[in-house]
Amino acid sequence: MSNNSFVRKESSEHERALLARSDRHLACGIRSASINPAYSMVITGGKGARVTDASGNEYLDYLLGSGPMFLGHAHPAMVAAVQQRVAEGNSFLLTNDAAIDLAETLSETVPCAEKISFHNSGSEATYFALRLARAYRKRDKMLKFEGAYHGMHDHALMSAQWTMKPADFPHAVPNSAGIPVQTREDVVIAPFNDLETTIEIIRTHADELGCVMVEPLCRTFVPRPGFLQGLRDVTRALDIPLVFDEVVTGFRLALGGAQEFYGVVPDLCAGAKAISGGLPFGFVGGRADIMDLAGRAGVEAGNHVRLTGTYSGNVLAASVASALIQELKAPGLYEQVNSRGQRLKNALTDLLRSADIPAQVIGEATAFQPWFIDHEVYDHRSSLGLHWKRHFKLQDLLLDRGILKGQEKFFVSTVHSDADIDLTIAALADSMDELKAV
Ligand SMILES: Cc1ncc(COP(=O)(O)O)c(C=O)c1O
Structure with a gap:
């Protein structure tokens, strides 16, 4: 059960038709790189820290278009x-x-x-x-x-x-x-x-x-x-x-x-x-x-x-x-976004530790990633051999709870509010048992 009220709607007929057209006409279906095919979606818009799909699901967005939407969608x-x-x-x-x-x-x-x-x-x-x-x-x-x-x-x-x-x-x-x-x-x-x-x-x-x-x-x-x-x-x-x-x-x-x-x-x-x-x-x-x-x-x-x-x-x-x-250039902007990002990064670290899931959460406050591995990660070779199933599963678990992250980093934007961070921490906490079970 999720702590927030999000219930993911099944893919609508309209969205499935769009996905079929994407497969027919796009050489690599832009979606293929970043989402489990079982969660395929077509994004129809974004506002602030949230994006909407063609089935009417609204996700809190930590993918941020792979980083560009640092100030949020449609600023x-x-x-x-x-x-x-x-x-x-x-x-x-x-x-x-x-x-x-x-x-x-x-x-x-x-x-x-x-x-x-x-x-x-x-x-x-x-x-x-x-x-x-x-x-x-x-x-x-x-x-x-x-x-x-x-x-x-x-x-x-x-x-x-x-x-x-x-x-x-x-x-x-x-x-x-x-x-x-x-x-x-x-x-x-x-x-x-x-x-x-x-x-x-x-x-x-x-x-x-x-x-x-x-x-x-x-x-x-x-x-x-x-x-x-x-x-x-x-x-x-x-x-x-x-x-x-x-x-x-x-x-x-x-x-x-x-x-x-x-x-x-x-x-x-x-x-x-x-x-x-x-x-x-x-x-x-x-x-x-x-x-x-x-x-x-x-x-x-x-x-x-x-x-x-x-x-x-x-x-x-x-x-x-x-x-x-x-x-x-707004005064205090970087302090605020970094402190919110750091809070999320720390919370994720603590949750994984409490759940006894081997992981290293590394990066900086607004661009970080959990590596599901039991030793220090400091370069490419030390990152090899990670627990791929957990790596992919985290994204699915968060999508089920209304949160979109890429398969790599959490990108935090200047428009993620304290309440958004709280909601994300709750969704992460709620995901730990299933993540560990993988
Ligand atoms: C560090 C780095 N350099 C270059 C690129 C390529 O940028 P673009 O996708 O705009 O071509 C990326 C894209 O993610 C990146 O992360």
């Missing part, structure tokens, strides 16, 4: 920004005022971002950060960490989070079909949180490396004290650009992202989700001498990096991002 500032600009035209290819405003704001807000380029997703942002770094270094290889996810391009999908059978370091394995075999040679893999081994790999491959790219919070593996600073020191000494993938952490951990939160400033960063309002958006920010390779300086130096496309600096996405950054 009034986002809606107003879109409404104001959409009627005035929104795609010109030429530089527009909204993009200039946002670039200026990003430069003032993100520590490493002396200059900015705009893109349409997190994947594009990491891809173009990589290209900029390679051009600057005139070297082709990328070092990334095992288990880190940087998006869907070829290099990003080497030894990413779906690596069940890792190769010996520094060898990479592809996480998708269709990636050219050559890419294995272009990606060097290191263990997150193992500074000594990583430095050894960086030094060995220094003459080939175009960049070191890292998710500062790698999935939910928290960087050990000194790890990011150690990367900073060795990359600076060797003049290899250090790239932070801040697609998740940017504007979420702090206004200045992980670089502000952990106090380590990279050469380049890729950003996207938390200020996108859910619109297609990404950016690269970084040192002017590297970013300038995308402009006239790059042409004059015979080292020009091409990275713009039709929608770069899209007026709607730029206007929304500027509006949401203003919202995030």
Whole structure:
């Protein structure tokens, strides 16, 4: 029995018909990645911290579109920004005022971002950060960490989070079909949180490396004290650009992202989700001498990096991002969201411990995850061998209680109220017996 009043409605005829059309027309049915097929749903809308499905179920949402809805669904500032600009035209290819405003704001807000380029997703942002770094270094290889996810391009999908059978370091394995075999040679893999081994790999491959790219919070593996600073020191000494993938952490951990939160400033960063309002958006920010390779300086130096496309600096996405950054500047906002997230994270830790379910709840206050495993989890390899049935079951149990979480993180938003957190803790408490029984 649930402690809250939610009773999940069976999938309606209308929703089943929509799902059948999705299967017929969508190559991978967007739903397939994140929900148990038995709970397949079609989302019809979202408001604040809640989303609604086509059968009329309303869920308290900790998936948040995989992070972008950090300020909640249909935030009034986002809606107003879109409404104001959409009627005035929104795609010109030429530089527009909204993009200039946002670039200026990003430069003032993100520590490493002396200059900015705009893109349409997190994947594009990491891809173009990589290209900029390679051009600057005139070297082709990328070092990334095992288990880190940087998006869907070829290099990003080497030894990413779906690596069940890792190769010996520094060898990479592809996480998708269709990636050219050559890419294995272009990606060097290191263990997150193992500074000594990583430095050894960086030094060995220094003459080939175009960049070191890292998710500062790698999935939910928290960087050990000194790890990011150690990367900073060795990359600076060797003049290899250090790239932070801040697609998740940017504007979420702090206004200045992980670089502000952990106090380590990279050469380049890729950003996207938390200020996108859910619109297609990404950016690269970084040192002017590297970013300038995308402009006239790059042409004059015979080292020009091409990275713009039709929608770069899209007026709607730029206007929304500027509006949401203003919202995030509200005094006390980060203190409040972090304290609510931390309360939920602590409660989950305590409940699992009391129920005697082996688990590690790791990550930061607004992006954390329970790993159902009986030892410390600090990198990809230490996370292998988790209790997959419990991992999947938690999502089902919460859906039964009106709570939507992804298969990985709990994302906490600025619009999850104290009452929402209480309700979630009650639903979690109510789920423990069934979770343990799995
Ligand atoms: C750390 C990180 N980098 C890159 C990406 C790719 O972003 P997008 O899905 O916008 O392409 C993601 C997406 O989840 C991510 O978590």
